[in-house]
Amino acid sequence: TGDKSTEDDKDDRAAQSLLNKLIRSNLVKNTNQVEVLQKDPNSPLYSVRTFEELRLKPQLLQGVYSMGFNRPSKIQETALPMMLAEPPQNLIAQSQSGTGKTAAFVLAMLSHVDPSRKYPQCLCVSPTYELALQTGKVIEQMGQYYSEVKLVYAIRGNKLPRGTKLQEQIVIGTPGTMLDWCGKFKFFDPKKILVFVLDEADVMIDTQGHQDQSIRIQRMLPQSCQMLLFSATFEESVWNFAKRIVPDPNIIKLKREEETLDTIKQYYVLCNSREEKFKALCNIYGAITIAQAMIFCHTRKTAGWLAGELSREGHQVALLSGEMQVEQRAAVIERFREGKEKVLVTTNVCARGIDVEQVSVVINFDLPVDKDGNPDNETYLHRIGRTGRFGKRGLAINMVDSKMSMNILNKIQEHFNKKIERLDTDDLDEIEKIAS
Amino acid sequence: KKGGRIASIQDCHRKLFKRWTFDRIHEKYSSRHTTKKLKQELQKAATIPVSQISSNSGSQVKELFDKIDQFLSGQPVMLEGKSVSTSMHPQAQNFAFYKVAEKFVKQGEEEVASHFEAAFPIAMVASGIWEQHPQVGELILAHLHKKCPYAVPHYPAMKDGSTVEDYQRLLGYRVDSSGVEDQNSFLKKMSGMIRLYAAIIQQKWPFSSKQGPPPHALNHGWRWLAQMLNMEPVSDITSTLLFEFLEVCGNALMSQYRDQFWKLIRLLKEEYLPRYLQSTSHLK
Amino acid sequence: SAPSPAAGSSANGTSGSLFSLESSLTPEELNQFKSKTFSLGQIPLKPPPSNMLVV
Numbered sequence A: 001t002g003d004k005s006t007e008d009d010k011d012d013r014a015a016q017s018l019l020n021k022l023i024r025s026n027l028v029k030n031t032n033q034v035e036v037l038q039k040d041p042n043s044p045l046y047s048v049r050t051f052e053e054l055r056l057k058p059q060l061l062q063g064v065y066s067m068g069f070n071r072p073s074k075i076q077e078t079a080l081p082m083m084l085a086e087p088p089q090n091l092i093a094q095s096q097s098g099t100g101k102t103a104a105f106v107l108a109m110l111s112h113v114d115p116s117r118k119y120p121q122c123l124c125v126s127p128t129y130e131l132a133l134q135t136g137k138v139i140e141q142m143g144q145y146y147s148e149v150k151l152v153y154a155i156r157g158n159k160l161p162r163g164t165k166l167q168e169q170i171v172i173g174t175p176g177t178m179l180d181w182c183g184k185f186k187f188f189d190p191k192k193i194l195v196f197v198l199d200e201a202d203v204m205i206d207t208q209g210h211q212d213q214s215i216r217i218q219r220m221l222p223q224s225c226q227m228l229l230f231s232a233t234f235e236e237s238v239w240n241f242a243k244r245i246v247p248d249p250n251i252i253k254l255k256r257e258e259e260t261l262d263t264i265k266q267y268y269v270l271c272n273s274r275e276e277k278f279k280a281l282c283n284i285y286g287a288i289t290i291a292q293a294m295i296f297c298h299t300r301k302t303a304g305w306l307a308g309e310l311s312r313e314g315h316q317v318a319l320l321s322g323e324m325q326v327e328q329r330a331a332v333i334e335r336f337r338e339g340k341e342k343v344l345v346t347t348n349v350c351a352r353g354i355d356v357e358q359v360s361v362v363i364n365f366d367l368p369v370d371k372d373g374n375p376d377n378e379t380y381l382h383r384i385g386r387t388g389r390f391g392k393r394g395l396a397i398n399m400v401d402s403k404m405s406m407n408i409l410n411k412i413q414e415h416f417n418k419k420i421e422r423l424d425t426d427d428l429d430e431i432e433k434i435a436s
Numbered sequence B: 001k002k003g004g005r006i007a008s009i010q011d012c013h014r015k016l017f018k019r020w021t022f023d024r025i026h027e028k029y030s031s032r033h034t035t036k037k038l039k040q041e042l043q044k045a046a047t048i049p050v051s052q053i054s055s056n057s058g059s060q061v062k063e064l065f066d067k068i069d070q071f072l073s074g075q076p077v078m079l080e081g082k083s084v085s086t087s088m089h090p091q092a093q094n095f096a097f098y099k100v101a102e103k104f105v106k107q108g109e110e111e112v113a114s115h116f117e118a119a120f121p122i123a124m125v126a127s128g129i130w131e132q133h134p135q136v137g138e139l140i141l142a143h144l145h146k147k148c149p150y151a152v153p154h155y156p157a158m159k160d161g162s163t164v165e166d167y168q169r170l171l172g173y174r175v176d177s178s179g180v181e182d183q184n185s186f187l188k189k190m191s192g193m194i195r196l197y198a199a200i201i202q203q204k205w206p207f208s209s210k211q212g213p214p215p216h217a218l219n220h221g222w223r224w225l226a227q228m229l230n231m232e233p234v235s236d237i238t239s240t241l242l243f244e245f246l247e248v249c250g251n252a253l254m255s256q257y258r259d260q261f262w263k264l265i266r267l268l269k270e271e272y273l274p275r276y277l278q279s280t281s282h283l284k
Numbered sequence C: 001s002a003p004s005p006a007a008g009s010s011a012n013g014t015s016g017s018l019f020s021l022e023s024s025l026t027p028e029e030l031n032q033f034k035s036k037t038f039s040l041g042q043i044p045l046k047p048p049p050s051n052m053l054v055v
C-alpha cells in the first residue's frame, strides 16, 4: 500500500549487481585505456589480442568460442596473461560491471585445475547465493567441453553429511558457508587450494561479516596460492580490504566509460494531466517504431495505473517496482529482454542497472527528482545517457505536466547545457520526423 | 543480361512504390483538420497492432492478426475507446495498406535488428496478411527494397552527380546532422530486415485457409541466394547478410531443394568464400 | 506479360511457384542444374525443377 517516493526503491548493491548479470548478454564497450601497476615493474608486460595466444587447453578454447567470444575484452587482454602466467601472479582488478571480469577469472580457474585430481583446487567466493549461482553458470558454460572438471556450491541450504570429502575441483559459494566447509567441517583441505578468487569485493564489504569471513578463509590457504580479487568500483574501503586479501598484487584498472547525452535526442511534451500524458504516449506509439521502451514513473501508484491503461490498449506491458523480490524482478526483466513484453513501466528501482540493448526509447512519464523535489540530474543521465555503445542513438521523451515540472526540466537543460526540444504529440507527422 | 534483370526487378518495385505511394494518397486529402485527424487515427489503427506482435503467446499473435486483417478488410476496430474504419474515406484503405506494410519493415529494421527472434512472429503475421491482402505484400517488398537494397539483392552503385551523403542513404545508412551511422548499427539494421525477409519466405500463417506455400515462398529464397553468389562480394555486408539469411532459412532451403542447395553451399565454400577473403584481405 | 504460373520467380513479388518447369528453363540454366557443380556468376535465378533435386 506504500506509495512512498524514491526511498523504498533504493536498492542494495548485491541486488543491483545480480540484476545486471541477469540482464546482460554483451560486453560493455569501453574505450578507455587499461592502467597497469605491476608488482615487478621490470618484468615484461604481456597483453594478448587473441585467445589462441594464451595456449589454452583445446577444450577450453572450444568452450570460449562456443560462448560467442571472438577475442579477449579490454580487461581480459591484460588480466588473462597475468593470471595464466607461471609462476601464478596475484591480481587486483577493477572495472565496471559487464567488462568481462567473471569470464576472465573463470577461465583462469579452469586452466589451473588438474582434472585428474579429485579434490578442490579452486575457491571462488561471491557476496550472495544468487551471484554465486550466476558465476557457476559461467563455469558450466565455459567448461562444457571439459566435463572432467566438476563444480560444487558452498551456499546456504546445500547441506552435506559430516565427514564428506569433496571430489569436485572447484568450490564456489558465499563466505560464511565456505568458511564453515573448510574450517569447521573440513570438507576439503585448504592447503591444496591453487587459486582463490574473491569476486565483487565492493559488494562484499557492504555485508556485515563478509570481510572478516573472507579474510579468515584466505588465512587458511597456502602462500603459493594465487589470490585474485575483482571489483566494479574502488573506494578507499575496498582498496584496504583488497590489500589484506591479496599480497604483492599486480593491479589493473579500467576507468568507467563516461555516459553522455550526445547521441540522445531529447524532447518534452506539454500535458495537463496524467490522462493527457497517456494520450501523448499512445500517439508516440502510433507514429514511431519502438523496439522496446522503458517508461519511468515517480510512484508505484502511477506506474501501476499506467501499466493497466497500456495493457487495455493491447500493449504487452511489464511492470517493475520496488516491493518485488530480486528474483521476481529478474524474471520480469528477463521476459522484457526476450521481447515478450515490449514496454517496461517502472519506478526508480531499476533506473541504474538496466541496460537492455533494445531499449531505444526512454520515456520519463515523471521527471526524476530527489527527496526534496529537486531535479535528479544524475538519475536523468543514467536513465537516458549512453556510452556510445553500439553507436546506437537514443530517444528520450519527457512528460511535463505542471509549472513545477517545467521548472525541473529547465534546470536539467541548464545542468547538461543541452537543449530539450518541444514535441507536439497531437501531430503524428511531427513525431515521425524525430525518429527518422 | 543479369544486370538487366535486376534493373527490371527494381524498376517494377519502383513502379509499385509509386502506385501506392503515400504522397499520392496524401494529395487527395485536404489539409483540413478533420482529415488529418482521421489520417492519424487510421495510422494508429494500422501500425499499433503490428508493433504489438511479440513471441509472448500464440493467441495474442492470432488476435493481432485478426485485428489487422479486419481493419484492412474495411471492418471497424476499436482504438482508444473509439471505433475506426477504412470505410470512412475513399483513400483510407490504400493508406492503411501502405502504413501496415511500412510498419512491418520498420519492425524488422528496429526490433528484429536488436532482437533476432522477433523475426518469426512478425514474419508469420506478415505472411498471413500478405496472403489475404496481396497489395500489402507488394508494398512490403517495396519498402524493404528501399530500406535494404540487399534484400533484392543488389549493391547500389554510386551515380554520377550524386553526393556522398545521398549515396550513403541509398546504401541504407542513416545520415543526419551528426553524420553517418556507424557500421555496427548499420549492419544490425540490415541483418534485422534480411532476417525478417528470410523468415517471411518460409513461414505460412498457421490458420490460413489456403493450401500451398506461403504467398512469397522459398523460390524467392533460391533466387536471393543465387543472385547473391552471382555478384561480387562487398566487404562486411556480404558476409553478414549471407550468415543471417542462411541461419534463418538455410534449413528450409535444404529440405526444399536438396542436392541443388548443396551445390550452392559447395560453391559458397569452395569458390565464393576464398574470393571474398581475398577481396577483403586489405581491410585487416 | 504475365509470367507463366510455373516460372521460377516473378519480379512483381507475387509468388511464382516453388519449382521451375523444365520447359521454362534456357539450355544454359538446364545445364547448370544438371551439372555436379554450379559455375560462379551463372547460377540460375529460377529455382530448380522438382525432378532435378538429386544430382
Ligand SMILES: Nc1ncnc2c1ncn2[C@@H]1O[C@H](COP(=O)(O)OP(=O)(O)O)[C@@H](O)[C@H]1O
Pocket (backbone or CB within 6 Å): A024, A025, A026, A027, A028, A067, A068, A069, A070, A071, A072, A073, A076, A095, A096, A097, A098, A099, A100, A101, A102, A103, A104
Ligand atoms: N571476450 C568476450 N567476448 C565477448 N563477450 C564477452 C567476453 N567476455 C565476456 N563476455 C560477455 O560479456 C558479458 C559481461 O561479462 P562478465 O564476465 O560477466 O563481466 P563482469 O564480470 O565484468 O561483469 C557477459 O554476457 C559475457 O558472456
